[in-house]
Amino acid sequence: MTTASPDRIGPNSEVVRDWLAEYVYETMRTETLEQVVDRLDSAIIARIPELADRDLRRDLAASTRAHARVMLSGITSDTFEYTLPEEAHAFARTIARRGFELRMLLRTYHVGMEAVLDYMTEAIDQRQAPQEIERAVMLRLFERATKWVSMSVEMLTDTYMEERERVLRAALNRRTETIRALLAGDELDTDQASARLGYRLGQRHVAFVLWTDEGESGSGDGEVIGLLERVATRVATEIGNGRVLTVASGSSGMWAWAGLDDLPGADASQNGRADQGAGEPGAVERVAAGLVEPPVRIAFGVPAGHVAGFRQSHREAVAARHVAERGPAGAARVIGYREVEIAYLAGADDTAMRGLIGRELRALSGSDPNAARLRETLHAYLKSHRSPEATAKLLGVHKNTVRYRIQRIEELLGYPIEQRSLPLELALACVAVYGVDALPGISA
Helix, strand or coil: CCCCCHHHCCCCCHHHHHHHHHHHHHHCCHHHHHHHHHHHHHHHHHHCHHHHCHHHHHHHHHHHHHHHHHHHHHCCCCCCCCCCCHHHHHHHHHHHHCCCCHHHHHHHHHHHHHHHHHHHHHHHHHHCCCHHHHHHHHHHHHHHHHHHHHHHHHHHHHHHHHHHHHHHHHHHHHHHHHHHHHHCCCCCCHHHHHHHHCCCCCCEEEEEEEEECCCCCCCCHHHHHHHHHHHHHHHHHHHCCCCEEEEEEECCEEEEEEEECCCCCCCCCCCCECHHHHCCCCHHHHHHHCCCCCCEEEEECCCEEHHHHHHHHHHHHHHHHHHHHHCCCCCCCEEEHHHHHHHHHHCCCHHHHHHHHHHHHHHHHCCCHHHHHHHHHHHHHHHCCCCHHHHHHHHCCCHHHHHHHHHHHHHHHCCCHHHHHHHHHHHHHHHHHHHHHHCCCCCC
């Protein structure tokens, strides 16, 4: 091989191309190429041990081999024509399917470039090339390798992201299908369904639905769902064991279930009910109320266990949301089914509910402030077990004021309260939850 003076030898000089052509001819032989692939992959795996998995290593080897062939075949050309082999795309898709982050793919290529340069340095030393040729060859290799890795990373990032999105979408579809099958009462293997959801169905849980105020949901669906996801996770951590299952129910709504730890003294019935296990009624809602800010709203079902409870608690949460959305503006952002159950059941037929309110409350069904004050007093009186003292304490008035109002109420009703206390309480519960829109003659 002829040599030239240092000032005439550059990365693109003929002598460098000749040297590389001879090297490529020897390296492209199958046995030699496999040795190079094995060396490069071993160097990569030493730095990224997750790739030692049998299937991952096989895909890595196929990608490295294909890269080597394409790179070597064009290394003597003055033009840099870039064609990314399909094996490289396949490796990127494998990384995505296995759930690894993008940085593993990027690190693989950067470590691989270091391994290539180390190998070429050793190969040049073994061939005892003159120093000026060695320098020129290394410059050419570094330039090509840098461009190769840069363009590979750019193209394979798109491949990775497309596959990752496809995998996540498929997983989300499986999760959504499983949840809908559970809610529909389909027969499913509980263990398989739990594995598919990443959420243990055999535990005790409480269902809740999240949504945002109309017109205040934010600038995009993804932003809203992200907000609801964060709130759901925070709520699940505070009220239970931190295990949470979520699925978007719309562009500004979400269904969620939070795992609850069993507490001593929980009274679980055969259908999985365990109302007392999550603490006293309203405890979950009180904790959640301190975690929710506009525009988010939450409705809770009753804590329950197993698949039956998973389904029932969700139905109750959806019912509680229905009540909340029918209620007056400015109502509480957190609502529990237990506190609105009567109103939900009575309000299933709007016409019948208005008939009940008008028939039972009579003159108390007006929209004026005096009627509203008397309704509030009567409702508090019934909830306080007809105790004027307890009612006065609840309302912050004197007990004689309560006695006077009760007397006036009975005069307006035309009969003693005790005579129809249950239907009166039902009517008052509906007005308390749905507001003045529930009163007869008021348009909904």
